[in-house]
Amino acid sequence: MKKVILMLIAVLFSLTAAQAQEKSNVETVDIQLPRFCCSSLTPIIEKCLAFERGVKDFSVKEEDKYVRVTFNSKKTSQEKIEKALGAIGVETPNCKANARAIEKLPACCQSAAKGEREGCDHSKM
Secondary structure, eight states: OHHHHHHHHHHHHHHHHHHHHHHHTEEEEEEEOTTOOOTTSHHHHHHHHHTSTTEEEEEEETTTTEEEEEEETTTOOHHHHHHHHHHTTOOBTTBOOOHHHHTTSOHHHHHHHHTSOSSOOGGGO
16 A cells, blocks of 8 residues: 555656646747738637647737747747748748738738738728
């Protein structure tokens, strides 16, 4: 009986240590989206980040044109996250948007992503 209790204590201690280690590897960054157009782009960004390895949480701040990302720094980095966003046509300060991916964005966002104009013309539609 004593062996079982000691084993349980050892297992609990190792689980607690593992959780503490994982928490210390968690980072949160704000990535600016200078050519963010409108809310049509939000689900595209969310889908990208949902499948990005190491990303724990994220939220797109449409009004301020940035995305706040919480990730495990042992599994990914800000650079990798920005490259993933660039690959779907979303420009960040450190990564240009992929030209082919821009063509797959909603029509209202393509001109903004190319830098031809800011924002959308939704109010005029």
